[in-house]
Amino acid sequence: MTTPTPTPPVPDPEARGLRLVAVLLVLTVVSGLIDAVSYLGLGRVFTANMTGNVVVLGFAAAGAPGFSVPYTATSLVCFLLGATAGGRVAARHVRGSRRAWTRRILAAEAVLVGGSAAVAFARPDATAAHYALIALTAFAMGLRNATVRKLGVPDLTTTVLTMTLTALASESRLGDATGHRSPRRTASALAMAAGAALGAWLVLHHGLALPLLLAAVATGGAAVVASGRE
Known part of the structure; x- marks a missing residue:
């Protein structure tokens, strides 16, 4: 009697590529880059961090100098x-x-951010270009945030750190000692800070286009390598 040959397991296509945790950390760096561009180069407006943007809109509405209601409102609406x-x-x-x-959404984000880089290379100082940059990057961030929310990977929203930092502190050994995702939370905060620092340096020394191009390339790379697994 012959022993039947075991059927080899079928590879899971969702597992191919870089796990979503790593991809979302890359996107967190991209968020820091984009907010550095928008806040430092486009009139103190955020296009990734909408919590900050709502506060900025309040400042602008109260007449605080250096803030723009039209810029901030454009960012919120497009997001x-x-x-x-x-x-x-x-x-x-x-x-x-x-x-x-996930790959389709990230590819769309890369195209939108790449379009904003092209605008920044062509006419970086024009008011119309500033509105275009705000609109393109804010729309891209809204598209991505809706997707990340549906993916539901814990502690990796890619744009907002308030609850991540709260959990990091409250569930630490000095808090209730229940934290089990502290490395992920720490990595998320560091990724955002690294992206913001790199973006700020690029804006201050090389203008708006280069950090936007870097953000588009990083997002495009993430689109190519992303898997469906956490």
Whole structure:
């Protein structure tokens, strides 16, 4: 009697590529780059961190010098439009491949940020260019944030650190000692700080286009290598 040959396991296509935790850390660095560009180079407005942007809008509405209601409102509206689009895409792909859906969204983000880099290279000082940069990057960040929210990877929102830092401190050994994702939380905070520092240095020494181009390349690379696994 012959022994049947075991059937080799079918490779899981979702597992191919870089795990989502690593990809989202790269995107957190990108968020720091983009907010450095928007805050330092586009009139003290955020296009990735909407918590800060709502506060900035309040400052601008009160007449605080150096802040712009039109710039900040443009950022908020375009971010919300991007998030709406991201939600619609997520609804269509909720039963499909997580890997393919994530890659498409990141590719779209890379194109939008790449478009903003092209605008910055062409006309970095024009008011219309500033509005275009704000609109393109804010829409891209809204699209990405809606996707990251649906992916639901804990402690890696890629743009907001308040709750991550709260959990890092409150669940530490000095808090309730229940924390089990402290390395991830720490990495997220460091990634954001690194992106902001690099972005600030590039803006101050090389203008707006180069950090935006770097952000687009990093996001495009993440789109190529992302898997569907955490």
